[in-house]
Amino acid sequence: MKRFAFSHEAVSGEAVRRLVADDASGAYVAFEGWVRNHNEGQRVLRLEYEAFESLGAKEGERIIREAEERFGIGTVYCVHRLGQLEIGDIAVIVGVSTPHRGEAFEACRYIIDEVKHRVPIWKKEYYENGDSGWVNCERCSAAAHDHD
């Protein structure tokens, strides 16, 4: 089963919970990222996610494999929304079930942190004042790209 997916439609915490349900698991930890109405002092009205889906799906799977290697066995599913989202919509869900709670908390934290930093997903925010902007892009340093 694919364990990392993009979705162009609304996602459900209950659906993720069912996907990782496992008779061998005694613990379930989930993270949901929600669209909030403000960022860096600006009122946000809605936003849009875009991804490099083929590479993003591979990188997501790699992150989940790394979590398994670090924290042991369990069942994991992560889904990230794409397209137009409104305030309060779920942007991302990570669900982890494991035999005991410790590794479920750790694996869930690891996966969401790495997904945010590594998976090629971009977020465009639309603000109350009529502006819009790609988060982490428009306000980048004035220095030339550094080929890192």
Add this chain to the structure above:
Amino acid sequence: MIRVQIEYFAILREHVGKNVEEIQTEAITAAGLFDELAERYDFPRMSHMKVAINDEFDDWDSALAEGDSIAFIPPVAGG
């Protein structure tokens, strides 16, 4: 000269006005190709750009080959 395909995402897609294009280039490396396109399209300045070749992250100094598909990855913001 080699022929390569470029994929644009997010801020670069909007800036260039297309998702994908095929070009002929004399660039040897991904970095050289980026510089050529940055000049042609006057890309916005961004730090921490990454590059993917044929759907895998790769190094900026990787050599390009005929038919490669190259994507420039602006700073990401998932979650």
